[in-house]
Amino acid sequence: MNADRIAALSGAGVAVEVVAQTGSTNADLLGRAASLPAPVLLVAEHQTAGRGRAGRSWLSSSENSLTFSLVWKFDGGPQALLGLPLAVGVMLGDALDRLGVQVRLKWPNDVLKDGDKLAGILIETQSAPGGGVWAVIGIGLNLIMPDEVEAQLGRSAAGAPWLARMERDVLMAALLDALAAGLRQFAQHGFGAFCVRWNLRHAWQGETVVILDNGAVLHEGRAAGVDDTGRLLLDTEQGRITVMAGDVSLRVKA
The missing domain is CATH 2.30.30.100 (SH3 type barrels.)
Known part of the structure; x- marks a missing residue:
């Protein structure tokens, strides 16, 4: 993947970085957040210590998945971020719809395809010098789900082979555009602007x-x-x- 090409294809106006390998893109951006002047997207072709909620590990490979984090500054305190993981799920769902992949959402932070997990979202925060808060939004998106990875997980998981056939820079730029537009909307209106769309995608409504x-x-x-x-x-x-x-x-x- 090429950072300059992703940035050129995107209209988000966000700095893009790509690394061949790192432990965790979330951890990397959390360590830098205090000194950042603006949002940054960090894409890792391979993560060795990717994390999900409650410290769970996220298995990934450059061939089979897309792993990245986007750091974004919000005014106000942590209360301003209520519902952000769900809103990010809506942003991803809308973007994937436009790319031809239909998904549903599981509370609070999973994206499902055909009942199995396609993507996970992990948001971590850090107070910003001078006020506000940096949110590091980590996303792992399965593209292909090999049998051996499902065996490691001990459960079924979803893939999106159609996305795997896309040029990765084009796919990443499309996701970045959707996230940047959605985060700007969230900063202005909070989760209330996403609530109806989340409920329309609710995988387990009435269950x-x-x-x-x-x-x-x-x-x-x-x-x-x-x-x-x-x-x-x-x-x-x-x-x-x-x-x-x-x-x-x-x-x-x-």
């Missing part, structure tokens, strides 16, 4: 689900979408409740 914390069931109920701050709405026997993301997990009840 009976359980909320787990370290394997223990915290709540059970019927998934009813999300509210305009990104909280999951769950209709339980005791009535409707809201669930914040944190490190809990969501599963369809077996």
Whole structure:
């Protein structure tokens, strides 16, 4: 992949960097955020220590996936970022739609294709000198899912062979454009501008689900979408409740 070509193909006006290998693009940008003057996209052709939520590892290879992080500065404190992982899911969903790949969203940060995980989102933050907060938005997108990788994961996962046939620089530029436009909208209007679109893509709308914390069931109920701050709405026997993301997990009840 070529950073100059991605930047030239994109209309986002964001600096682009490509490295052959690194541990984690999120960790790299977090370490630099305090000194950055503007947003940066960092693409790794191979990550050796990619991470998902709750410290889970993300398996990737340059042939089979796209791994990158985008660091973006927001005014205000952490409260200004409520719902950002879900909004990024909407941005990705809209971009993938335009590229011919139909996806659904799983609360709070997974992109699904045919019921299996196609992409994951990890957002980490750091206070900005002089005010505001830097958000490092890490994304891992499966392009091809070989049998041996599924065996390592211990579960099925989705691929998008159509995207794998695209020129990588063109694909990355299209995703960058969608993310940059969406992040500017989020900065102005918050998750409220994305809530309806998220609910339209909700993979488990109306399904009976359980909320787990370290394997223990915290709540059970019927998934009813999300509210305009990104909280999951769950209709339980005791009535409707809201669930914040944190490190809990969501599963369809077996």
